[in-house]
Amino acid sequence: MFSISKKINDWIEERLMLEDLPFFKTPDYMYKVNYWLGALVAGSFMYAVISGLLLLLYYEPSAGxxxxISIIDSIPYGSVVLYSHLYAAYAMIILAYTHMFYNYFHGAYKRPRELLWIIGVILLVLTLSASFMGYSLIGDVLAVSAVDVGAGIVSGLGLGFLNPILFGAYDSGDFTRVLALHIILVALIGLFFVLHFFLAESYGMMPSRKVKPKAPAVYTKEEWSKFNAWWPRNFVYMSSLIFLTWGFILAIPNALAYLSGYPTYLNPFLNPHPAPSPSSPAAMSVTAYPPWFFLFLFKIADFTSSYLIMVLIGAIIPLLWFILVPFIDRSAELDPMKRKVAVGVGLVFLTYFIQTTIWGAIAPAVPAKLSQLVLVFLPPPILIGLGLAFIKPRGTSPKSGTSPMISAAIFSALTLLFIGAFSMFSQYPSVLTAGAVIPLGILFALAGTKKVLNADQPSNSLPSTVTSIDVNKVNTKVKLAEIMIAILLIVSIALVAALWTIPPTGFLSNLFGIDLGIVFIMLGEAISLYHYVVYVAGKQSSTS
Amino acid sequence: MNDDNNEGKKIPILKPSDFFFLQKLLRTMRSPKSKFDSREFAEKGEDYLFNYVKKNNVGPIDQGRRNFLKGLVIGVAAVTVIGIIPGIREIVPPTVSISGFPKSLILASDGSPLKASSIPVNNPLVMIFEYPLKSEPNFILNLGDSSGKPMAIPSATVTIPQTGKTYTFPGGVGPNKSIVSYSARCQHLGCVPPYIHFYPPSYMTSAQLSAPSPDTLTAAALLAAKTSKAPAVIHCDCHGSTYDPYHGAAVLTGPTERPLPTVLLEWDSSSDYLYATGDIGVATYPLGSNGIPSKDPKEDLDESEFGSPVGDKTEISTLTVFGKSS
Known part of the structure; x- marks a missing residue:
């Protein structure tokens, strides 16, 4: 039987030339999720496209x-698809930001990846715009007021003639134009994604700084040819990540559909249900808020009455910085501690983004006083600046002036500060305490990893293949993994049997999403365990 | 593996797993099927050896166990696919069907129940409610004579010109037995208000012949109304079909070959509320291949892709016609 399956396998492998795909060959140490953040973004994009096409079968833009509501109430599993479509977009945005900041702090925008980076920034803009359009398609009072605000900004900039082109007759409940633009923007994301993907494949994933400490951080042909081919290991690893992503995208919103009783400021993040219709009496009592990913922009509108200034500080300046950073930070250094200006600016942007988002959720449309602005936005850059000034680049610390005593003192001070800020934040969650806890947390993490790394490993060493592995330990782990896969199979059969009994509409139908999501998570986990047993443990026991 | 510092300890020279690996490798190398090419090995070095080991599955994890694991993982994948199958129902559009006609309370446009005595006699405004499905508009009319006094509408026999068959129109309801309701979808080609609407007696004049669309009457309609003694008509401006609301919306002039379906009304004399309880006459949508309607309007309900049921309440919406004169 296995010989037949092997024959089929070989046949497919040969016809598709899977062994010679022109994809990046991957070194062993890169099979960690932080090297695959882009794949997670692509996975959520795929999910959003598939679920979006299913919704397109029913959505009538003329009666948004x-x-x-009829998709949620009367289409079989309509609410499961709709809510997970929404959260696929949320996941894509969060993961895209993570992917971007990860690569930003690792200097991945440097030679030769400048163009790849710029296309990535364009993809972020497209993703946010497509998500905004999609959010508006719901046609509830929040969507209409979000488009109202968007249209207000456009006309506030003196570009009012663009409004009919962008939004059409949305205020009479007709979302034909918004739907068309939503799809057009997603198609553009697909187009730029292909470009982004093939450029990324041709440069290869950003190698560890221990291997390539300076730009251009690319492997030579000789190094490269020794790594693992895309087929089958990357395929296996990637499908485990994608199924895990899909599982969470399915399970989380459908579980949230049953959650209630949280404070209203968590609504933008935790509530997958649509708000009332804009023409219903209930709409009067709804406090308008934008989708969470534009909360920061919404809050900036409280700081200034000028739309131009709002768009400048909320969108244009950060975007310009991110597009131009490959040409501003041109040194060959990749170590964040040797690129303190770029890293500092990135940290300030990140902190401001999170702070303003939280502020927008807690106090939407409440005008902010100048004193508040100073209190909220002055400490983070000072903390970040001071912190960066004190942390020394890796590798220089033993020789440089600061003695280990002083750096230890700084580290413990930082730790204490972080703990203090964190307890303040958990007691009084506000923008002010968030402004302290975020930069301190990042600095603590930076200094912490540096300490651990400095203590453990000689700097600049190659990521050596693990030299002394306790074979018995690996064997136990392999056994455990094998048992886990068998258990996952059994549990997934039970879950799927339950899944077949869930009604397709009504209150209980969201259980289907939770259940299927968990099955997907288990599939991802099973593949991941298989990857461990066959590729990771297999290699370790052969090299030991 | 052979650690020289550990002389004191007893260490195995070769681990059993390595021994089996070597044994397997040697067997594979000797086998004529997968002969090890020593000349190529000399040329390409260890790359050839590694590829050889990989190609012939002599890796350290033995193939049987690996296949078993692969089977388990494929099992989980298959189970996931089985889990998705009920989800495929998502692509099947739900058919809207109601087993029978609902009894729906007719609401005024402000949401409160419509009082029968509050409906203006010979109202030039078009009052429409949806029944039994949304997107199925119906007129509600309080008919009167040419002086504006409500007029009791008697039961009548209505002929369907297309088939020659007849049915009985039950007559008007309400305090004066003057309230009737008909489908507002023209039976000729399906025009809806404002193109089809009621022309009160005061508009049954030759001045209407030259009125702009959608308020134009035809000479044939005026003549037919006169001959059948109808004080007012329902007329469709699309192609000129005319119906007699005083006699069950029977056909006055073509091109229509079918009367407008009648909506059965029930009047509650104690509360003065009106309820829609069913349709009679022809089906609103002629679904037969020859365009011949079923006499049973219930057939609309089973097949309907025309909207969702209105439920137990349906609201009036009002439309202004005779724009210039009123």
Whole structure:
């Protein structure tokens, strides 16, 4: 039987030339999720496209709100698809930001990846715009007021003639134009994604700084040819990540559909249900808020009455910085501690983004006083600046002036500060305490990893293949993994049997999403365990 | 593996797993099927050896166990696919069907129940409610004579010109037995208000012949109304079909070959509320291949892709016609 399956395998492998795909060959140490953040973004994009096409079968843009409600109420598993579509977009945005900041702090925008980086920034803009359009398609009072605000900004910039082009007759409940633009923007994301993907494949994933400490951080042909081919290991690893992503995208929103009783400021993040119709009496009592990924922009509108200034500080300046950073930070250094200006600016942007988002959720449309602005936005750059000034680049610390005593003192001071800020934040969650806890947390993490790394490993060493592995330990782990896979199979059979009994509409139908999500997570986990047993443990026991 | 510092300890020269690996490798190398090419090995060095080991599955994890694991993982994948199958129902559009006609309370446009005595006689405004499905508009009319006094509408026999068959129109309801309701979808080609609407007696004049669309009457309609003694008509401006609301919306002039379906009304004399309880006459949508309607309007309900049921309440919406004169 296995010989037949092997024959089929070989046949497919040969026809598709899977062994010679022109994809990046991957060194062993890169099979960690932080090297695959882009794949997670792509995975959530794929999910959003598939679920979006399913929704397109039913959505009638001329009756936005009514058709949203009828998808939720009367289409089989309609609410499962709709809520997970929304959270696929959320996941894509969060992961895209993570992917971006990870690569930003690792200097991945440097030679030769400048163009790849710029296309990535364009993809972020497209993703946010497509998500905004998609959010508006619901046609509820929040969507309409979000488009109102968007249209207000456009006309506030003196570009009012663009409004009919961008949004059409949305205020009479007709979302034909918004739907068309939503799809067009997603198609553009697909197009730029292909470009982004093939450029990334041709340069290869960003190698560890221990291997390539300076730009251009690319492997030579000789190094490269020794790594693992895309087929089958990358395929296996990637499918485990994608199924895990899909599982969470399915399970989380459908579980949230049953959650209630949280404070209203968590609504933008935790509530997958649509708000009332804009023409219903209930709409009067709804406090308008934008989708969470534009909360920061919404809050900036409280700081200034000028739309131009708002768009400048909320969008244009950060975007310009991110597009131009490959040409501003041109040194060959990749170590964040040797690129303190770029890293500092990135940290300030990140902190401001999170702070303003939280502020927008807690106090939407409440005008901010100048004293508040100073209190909220002055400490983070000072903390970040001071912190960066004190942390020394890796590798120089033993020789440099600061003695280990002083650096230890700084580290413990930082630790104490972080703990203090964190307890303040957990007691009084506000933008002010968030402004302290975020930069301190990042600095603590930076200094912490540096300490651990400095203590453990000689700097600049190659990521050596693990030299002394306790074979018995590996064997136990392999056994455990094998048992886990068998258990996952059994549990997934039980879950799927339960899944077949869930009604397709009504209150209970969201259990289907939770259940299927968990099955997907288990599939991802099973593949991941298989990857460990066959590729990771297999290699370790052969090299030991 | 052979650690020279550990002389004191007893260490195995070769681990059993390595021994089996070597044994397997040697067997594979000797086998004529997968002969090890020593000349190529000399040329390409260890790359050839590694590829050889990989190609012939002599790796350290033995193939049987690996296949078993692969089977388990494929099992989980298959189970996941089985889990997705009920989800495929998502692509099957739900058919809207109601087993029978609902009894729906007719609401005024402000959401409160419509009082029968509050409906203006010979109202030039078009009052429409949806029944039994949304997107199925119906007129509600309080008919009167040419002086504006409500007029009791008697039961009548209505002929369907297309088939020659007949049915009985039950007559008007309400305090004066003057309230009737008909489908507002023209039976000719399906025009809806404002193109089809009621022309009160005061508009049954030759001045209407030259009125702009959608308020134009035809000479044939005026003549037919006169001959059948109808004080007012329902007329469709699309192609000129005319119906007699005083006699069950029977056909006055073509091109229509079918009367407008009648909506059965129930009047509650104690509360003065009106309820829609069913349709009679022809089906609203002629679904037969020859365009011949079923006499049973219930057939609309089973097949309907025309909207969702209105439920137990349906609201009036009002439309202004005779724009210039009113």
């Amino acid at each position: 709100y009514t058709s949203t």
